[in-house]
Amino acid sequence: MSxxxxxxxxxxxxxxxxxxxADITLVAVSKMQPESRVLPVLEAGQRVFGENRVQEAQSRWGVLAPRFPGTELHIIGPLQTNKARAAMEIAHAIHSLDRPRLAETLARLAQELGRCPELFVQVNTGEEPQKAGVLPAETDGFVARCRDLDLPVVGLMCIPPAEEDPPPHFDMLREMAARNGLAGLSMGMSGDFEAAIARGATHVRVGSAIFGARD
Structure with missing residues (x-):
């Protein structure tokens, strides 16, 4: 098995x-994968899974999670504010906190619900205009703002540009996390998770290398 x-x-x-x-959490990225591929991974003991879309996560894990105790769901894709409540109700962690309005929404919902998933601030290390994430120069201030809102920010997340060498982006994220006293580093995917681990990743998000290419 992969x-x-x-x-x-x-x-x-x-x-x-x-x-x-043991200090590295494997997040098996099950987004858009059929249940026929997800079930064998669950049966093999994997319990941490990543989904991009809240609605897909609800429909899949509302059924599967009760069957496999200890299952954790991590939201790893862009999160719309109108999906924030649903995400907070089902997720153990959200890896894509990327803007002030979302931070304020999560803080308000945390007060209402009396709980909040662990949060990773997504940093746009490549400063790509089409990609979500806080710009590197704005990360320190954004983390401070989240702390002012009493949000449980545990780390940073990045997705390096596809055409660039990932390690410099991993190094940048590690340095920013250290500067802000954050232990969590969500970085590294199927093609580069080993390089991310060498640079301190605590969570690696691996999909196709486990499940195969999405249909």
């Missing part, structure tokens, strides 16, 4: 970096 191979690769990358493999 899951076993990914787990071995994560462990090897961690040990090569002098890290404990």
């Amino acid at each position: 899951l076993d191979r990914i787990r071995r690769s994560i462990a090897e990358a961690a040990r090569a970096a002098g890290r404990d493999p």
